[in-house]
Amino acid sequence: MSAFSTKLFQSQQLRQEMKINPRLYHAMELLYLPLLDLQQHLKAELEENPFLEMTEADVEDDAELGEDDKDDPPEDEIDWEGILLDDMDVGGRREQYEPVELYQRAPVETTDLRDHLHDQLRMLDLTERELRLGEEVIGNVNDVGTLTCELEDVVTGANAWLEDVRPAAQKEADTIAESGEAQLEAQREALQEAKAELDELFKPYHLPEAEVMLRVVQGFDPPGV
Helix, strand or coil, X not given: CCHXXXXXXXXXXXXXXXXXXXXXXXXXXXXXXXXXXXXHHHHHHHHXXXXXXXXXXXXXXXXXXXXXXXXXXXXXXXXXXXXXXXXXXXXXXXXXXXXXXXCCCCCCCXXXXXXXXXXXXXXXXXXXXXXXXXXXXXHCECCCCCECCCHHHHHHHXXXXXXXXXXXXXXXXXXXXXXXXXXXXXXXXXXXXXHHHHHHHCCCCCHHHHHHHHHHHHXXXXXXX
């Protein structure tokens, strides 16, 4: 008996898992019976069913026919070994299949470094002037957090912005002052304070201010420069 036959005959678990016709099971059991047991089994079957009885001549004719057909390949030969070994590894054990969990990774929202630094800057208690200078510093930071220009260039850019915006702001302040001449003296004082704040806001930036704001941005998480 081959190693394959021995494993197949002895593996009760495999026999329970195989989905084969019951008649095939019966034929396979007969195939592996010892000769004496097979003879006794056939004798019992013949006693129970006389129609199965065969003459010796029929047996010899069938044997000769089998010899003649031995050289002819069967047209519908079934590869039982391939079927029985399907889903089995070399050791004769069935391959275990585990369900694969398919999932799609949830997209992670990313924030630009400059946006992140701007958010932290706006959380600080700063004047409008300081806030604008901080925005100028952050605007010159690249994606890896490095300042891409000299600090003097930051000051120059901030002052250029002041020159662009100041005319519109001054015009708005003059309009308020003209309408306030007909108002009470208390309103005059409020207008004077507003003008002083405007002058303070639009005075030119200098390098020491930029150095202070640079240290502020460097203290952010992650550092801006």
